Amino acid sequence: MTDQAKNDLRIIYREIDIPDIRNFDVYVKNAGYDGLKKALSMTPDAVIDEVKASNLRGRGGAGFPAGVKWSFIPKNEPIKYVTVNADESEPGTFKDRQILENNPHQLIEGALICAYAIGAKAVYIYLRGEFWDIAHDLDRCIEDARRAGFVGENIGGSGFSCEVYTHLGAGAYICGEESALLNSLEGKLGQPRVRPPFPAQKGGGLYGEPTVVNNVETLANVPWILRYGAAEFKKLGTEQSTGTKVFCVSGQVQRPGNYELVFGRTLRELLYDYAGGPLEGRTFKAVLPSGASGPIIPVTDEVLDTPLTYEDFVKIGTILGSASVIVMDDTVDITWVASKVTKFFTHESCGKCTPCREGTYWLDKVIDRILAGEAKETDVDLIVNVARNMQGTTLCALGDFAANPIIYTVKNFPDDFKRHVNGGNKTPAPARTAPAAGD
Amino acid sequence: MGLADKYAERIEKTLAKYPDKRSAVMPLLYIAQEEYGWVNQQGVDEVAAIIEMDPTQVKSIAGFYTMYSEKPKGRYWLQVCTDLPCALRGADQFHHDLLEHLGIEEGGTTPDGLFTAEHVMCLAACDKAPMLQCNFHFVENLDMEKMKALLDQWRAEARGT
Numbered sequence: 001m002t003d004q005a006k007n008d009l010r011i012i013y014r015e016i017d018i019p020d021i022r023n024f025d026v027y028v029k030n031a032g033y034d035g036l037k038k039a040l041s042m043t044p045d046a047v048i049d050e051v052k053a054s055n056l057r058g059r060g061g062a063g064f065p066a067g068v069k070w071s072f073i074p075k076n077e078p079i080k081y082v083t084v085n086a087d088e089s090e091p092g093t094f095k096d097r098q099i100l101e102n103n104p105h106q107l108i109e110g111a112l113i114c115a116y117a118i119g120a121k122a123v124y125i126y127l128r129g130e131f132w133d134i135a136h137d138l139d140r141c142i143e144d145a146r147r148a149g150f151v152g153e154n155i156g157g158s159g160f161s162c163e164v165y166t167h168l169g170a171g172a173y174i175c176g177e178e179s180a181l182l183n184s185l186e187g188k189l190g191q192p193r194v195r196p197p198f199p200a201q202k203g204g205g206l207y208g209e210p211t212v213v214n215n216v217e218t219l220a221n222v223p224w225i226l227r228y229g230a231a232e233f234k235k236l237g238t239e240q241s242t243g244t245k246v247f248c249v250s251g252q253v254q255r256p257g258n259y260e261l262v263f264g265r266t267l268r269e270l271l272y273d274y275a276g277g278p279l280e281g282r283t284f285k286a287v288l289p290s291g292a293s294g295p296i297i298p299v300t301d302e303v304l305d306t307p308l309t310y311e312d313f314v315k316i317g318t319i320l321g322s323a324s325v326i327v328m329d330d331t332v333d334i335t336w337v338a339s340k341v342t343k344f345f346t347h348e349s350c351g352k353c354t355p356c357r358e359g360t361y362w363l364d365k366v367i368d369r370i371l372a373g374e375a376k377e378t379d380v381d382l383i384v385n386v387a388r389n390m391q392g393t394t395l396c397a398l399g400d401f402a403a404n405p406i407i408y409t410v411k412n413f414p415d416d417f418k419r420h421v422n423g424g425n426k427t428p429a430p431a432r433t434a435p436a437a438g439d
Numbered sequence: 440m441g442l443a444d445k446y447a448e449r450i451e452k453t454l455a456k457y458p459d460k461r462s463a464v465m466p467l468l469y470i471a472q473e474e475y476g477w478v479n480q481q482g483v484d485e486v487a488a489i490i491e492m493d494p495t496q497v498k499s500i501a502g503f504y505t506m507y508s509e510k511p512k513g514r515y516w517l518q519v520c521t522d523l524p525c526a527l528r529g530a531d532q533f534h535h536d537l538l539e540h541l542g543i544e545e546g547g548t549t550p551d552g553l554f555t556a557e558h559v560m561c562l563a564a565c566d567k568a569p570m571l572q573c574n575f576h577f578v579e580n581l582d583m584e585k586m587k588a589l590l591d592q593w594r595a596e597a598r599g600t
Binding site: 089167249258324332350 | 456458459460461462463464465466468469490492499500503504505506507522523524526527528559560561562563564565566567568572575576577
């Protein structure tokens with residue numbers, strides 16, 4: 001494949017090339033459900049091996065290899081489930097929504113392939129409640145697929161039967177955490193579970209049965225892998241980051257939006273060639289490459305020239321995660337960013353673990369004090385101390401997520417905090433003046 | 440007529456999705472909210488009876504999630520996202536201007552009962568800020584001029600019915 005062909009390749013956002021692909025007939029005409037047919041002609045273990053060989057990594061943020069996750073499901077259990085995590089709620093993340101709106105059958109197909117591979121008879125797609133319209137459209141897509149024999153009894157005459165259901169959440173970030181998602185789906189409070197047992201194990205999954213929980217984008221890659229083979233997929237990207245990734249670019253750029261790129265392009269290409277660079281007369285100051293929960297870093301030439309891969313982003317002191325790239329320019333006070341993000345996590349902490357529940361609350365209070373110009377320099381040390389005490393002390397990752405914004409804003413932008421303390425700047429500099437989208 | 444009779448078909452379809460009735464608590468709470476305009480005690484009790492759950496537990500579920508309203512709302516429930524990516528594109532100012540224009544405080548309802556407005560956490564539409572959801576439907580790429588036109592449209596819609 002030429003470099004240009006690789007640059008233009010789209011696995012996920014096929015609607016850019018085929019506008020009506022959301023319709024069942026159009027999807028089928030364009031090789032839709034061929035991946036499922038291929039899978040059904042193979043043994044379930046061979047399907048798992050193919051996905052393993054592709055080195056497809058979870059696109060929800062953790063980057064765990066999907067095929068390996070599937071292989072954890074015990075073979076001798078009679079009941080298993082696939083749960084699709086469509087609870088997209090991380091500030092800066094809006095990629096799954098575009099898949100669900102424009103290429104829904106590819107997700108359904110990917111989920112069915114997963115179900116066949118692990119031997120599940122039901123798929124639950126857990127959508128955040130705000131995806132109300134999307135869920136109802138998805139129900140119609142499932143019925144279209146059912147009429148053609150791809151959902152329900154004896155799929156494609158293979159003897160494999162599987163149902164696909166949607167389930168709406170109701171506004172809780174924590175339900176994107178897999179064990180909280182399972183609790184929510186069971187009609188319990190959406191709070192994380194103690195692990196082990198992990199969802200893949202007996203006792204740890206949905207209704208206590210072994211369960212795969214995969215992100216929307218992860219599963220949407222699977223039909224392509226089955227259709228063209230793991231070897232083709234591995235030709236895209238790098239050894240550790242294979243295939244394409246959707247990058248959600250938001251904040252202060254000319255053209256915010258979703259851009260699907262083969263792994264290995266640079267951040268500079270993403271922010272300038274695709275997102276159009278900074279707003280008129282501004283320069284880039286900071287970037288959160290993995291949404292609100294990841295480490296924030298200053299935008300330097302070194303950072304801009306970093307290849308967009310899991311492995312390269314670790315080297316520059318942050319993570320690629322879900323690739324939700326929030327961009328801030330030189331008009332933004334990073335103390336205000338810390339405050340904004342902390343308010344989010346304070347609201348979204350489910351309240352189960354003390355360090356997270358209390359930690360976020362006090363972080364929010366002290367940052368407000370810093371922003372108001374009423375804090376001492378030691379208060380900056382205090383928030384770092386509180387944040388450090390939240391790390392690794394909670395049942396789920398939200399505690400760490402809430403600590404990151406504090407630790408990395410203070411570490412990487414100390415001057416922004418210093419300006420406010422010891423009777424300094426009393427006016428938080430909000431980005432209220434930032435132009436509306438479309439300007 | 441109670442929920443169980445009025446929405447019998449929908450409830451039956453919902454219950455059929457899950458091996459355990461309890462899983463239907465969230466979809467059924469949405470039905471209760473649709474019927475009563477908010478999740479009141481009557482709705483909680485009816486949902487609890489249908490899925491054989493304790494009403495207190497049903498209420499705790501309703502309280503945990505932000506999309507179930509525990510008090511009556513205006514006919515149009517406007518929820519503006521003001522999280523970081525939206526705020527970087529002027530959502531704080533937009534939220535402030537909207538409240539001022541409607542003459543209400545955060546979370547308040549206009550005296551005519553038409554509009555409730557408040558800010559909410561990330562709605563996964565960061566590239567289309569400022570944006571809001573109105574009765575769970577997204578309205579994107581807003582500014583106050585567009586917003587005022589929409590409010591007029593909704594006022595006219597309300598008068599027409």
